Amino acid sequence: MTDLKDIKAFAFDVDGIFTDGSVLALDNGDLLRIFNAKDSFSVRTAVMNGFPVAIITGGCSESIISRFNSLGIPASDIYQMSKNKLPDLLHFCKRHNLDISQVIFAGDDVPDVAAIKAAGLGICPKDACVECQEAADVVSDFCGGRRFVRDIVERTLRSQDKWLFDPEQPWGFSYREEVNSAQFKSGRYVE
Numbered sequence: 001m002t003d004l005k006d007i008k009a010f011a012f013d014v015d016g017i018f019t020d021g022s023v024l025a026l027d028n029g030d031l032l033r034i035f036n037a038k039d040s041f042s043v044r045t046a047v048m049n050g051f052p053v054a055i056i057t058g059g060c061s062e063s064i065i066s067r068f069n070s071l072g073i074p075a076s077d078i079y080q081m082s083k084n085k086l087p088d089l090l091h092f093c094k095r096h097n098l099d100i101s102q103v104i105f106a107g108d109d110v111p112d113v114a115a116i117k118a119a120g121l122g123i124c125p126k127d128a129c130v131e132c133q134e135a136a137d138v139v140s141d142f143c144g145g146r147r148f149v150r151d152i153v154e155r156t157l158r159s160q161d162k163w164l165f166d167p168e169q170p171w172g173f174s175y176r177e178e179v180n181s182a183q184f185k186s187g188r189y190v191e
């Protein structure tokens with residue numbers, strides 16, 4: 001198991017990791033997910049401090065792309081419809097010149113087991129399936145969607161003195177134009 005001080009990148013499943021596993025199924029086939037802002041802040045902070053972050057999910061939707069783009073993760077690091085997570089994790093490592101031993105992988109269900117075993121630090125939430133709990137180096141005290149991501153990212157960055165937030169630094173991403181323009185109708189832009 002790799003020490004947190006030696007971790008250089010993160011890779012996360014989505015459902016049951018960023019969420020509690022719930023999806024709201026709409027008539028048109030879309031699935032709505034609820035993300036935790038504290039988890040999201042930690043991912044954004046990791047990206048701003050130079051950590052590559054992969055999203056490796058069996059799910060597929062535009063909202064997954066737009067949500068993680070808004071946290072600073074490029075589309076090239078978002079793997080959707082991933083049945084076997086390990087080849088996608090290895091692809092991400094190769095692209096970023098990382099050894100898999102330098103990467104944390106977090107997953108919560110059977111398709112995540114191989115990647116949990118192969119990663120430098122394999123972790124799962126405390127409500128993960130039995131197979132993940134047996135495979136993981138660490139079973140978190142937190143449940144998916146309930147600060148699980150925040151806890152592991154914050155502890156990793158703190159161990160490297162990289163839990164740093166610079167309010168002067170631009171976000172490094174932009175929302176869709178119509179969302180972005182909403183800021184000009186509010187706050188410091190309105191008399």
Ligand SMILES: [Mg+2]
Nearest residue numbers: 013015016108
């Ligand atoms: Mg999952």
